[in-house]
Amino acid sequence: MITLHWVYALAGAIFAAFALLGLRDRPVNAAFWGLLAVSMWAGDALGDMGNGLLVLGLVGLGASGRMRRGEGDVPPEVRQARADAHGNRLFVVALIIPATALIGTFAFKAVPDWFEAKQATLIALALGVLVAWLAGSLWLRARPGVALEQGRRLIDSVGWAAVLPQMLAALGAVFALSGVGDAVGGVVQQAIPQGSLFGAVVAYGLGMALFTIVMGNAFAAFPVMTAAIGVPILIRGFHGDPAIVCAIGMLAGFCGTLLTPMAANFNLVPAALLDLSDKHGVIRRQVGTALPLLGVNILLIYWLAF
Structure with missing residues (x-):
């Protein structure tokens, strides 16, 4: 075989x-x-x-x-x-x-x-x-x-x-196993208004994007934010559809990929291969797509998952 x-x-x-x-x-x-x-x-x-x-x-x-x-x-x-x-x-x-x-x-x-x-x-x-x-x-x-x-x-x-995507995805798994998701979840739950579904959805979508910006890979952010907000709050707490929450949550993370030099293979390498004078030129071009798309993804989770 x-x-x-x-x-x-x-x-x-x-x-x-x-x-x-x-x-x-x-x-x-x-x-x-x-x-x-x-x-x-x-x-x-x-x-x-x-x-x-x-x-x-x-x-x-x-x-x-x-x-x-x-x-x-x-x-x-x-x-x-x-x-x-x-x-x-x-x-x-x-x-x-x-x-x-x-x-x-x-x-x-x-x-x-x-x-x-x-x-x-x-x-x-x-x-x-x-x-x-x-x-x-x-x-x-x-x-x-x-x-x-x-x-x-x-x-x-x-x-x-x-090899950066492979390493960052492994880092996300390490963070999840070490309890980073639980720690982040405790902080975020204090910031979300009690019983606010929309606040929890916004926190999840923004959290996926922000963690991706920091870590450079949505696959690294996913286990952390899903353990912190996705599963305990959106799926168990508000009975959201796991498939919709997780799938569109990943898309929210990918919006962060468009905005970070940490995603070097996507945003810095093309600039180097094309000999662009502005090494962050790819990111600047993507901002106008990433931010509206992030907002749409957050609304889609809110409308479709519950």
């Missing part, structure tokens, strides 16, 4: 390839991606202490300031000529990935003896990457190593921010 471990093995192999390709000219980058490969391959075997030390190693390398951005090895005029020759058909290769993920999600669940049904989407996504890699190499007549070399260039441009 193909399980999630196969996906981790594939991801580890790709990060290991990035590390090997970077040994000669970007040793710090190589060490960073090498540690990530070890995490993918042997995370279960390392235990809590081993994984903790590995994360500290990643943080140390990322904070050292010695990770170098990827440099393009294809002249701009050559890239432009290739883009002109193929046009928008180049997007077909990229679209293979989500198409395979969508089809595989439904198809793999029909054969539970072959694929782990609970992880069908992630398995299909990994398969989509392999199919797109093969299709792109055959169509563009490029050796398979070209994709890895260009992938290394791109991942080096993104740098440590590539």
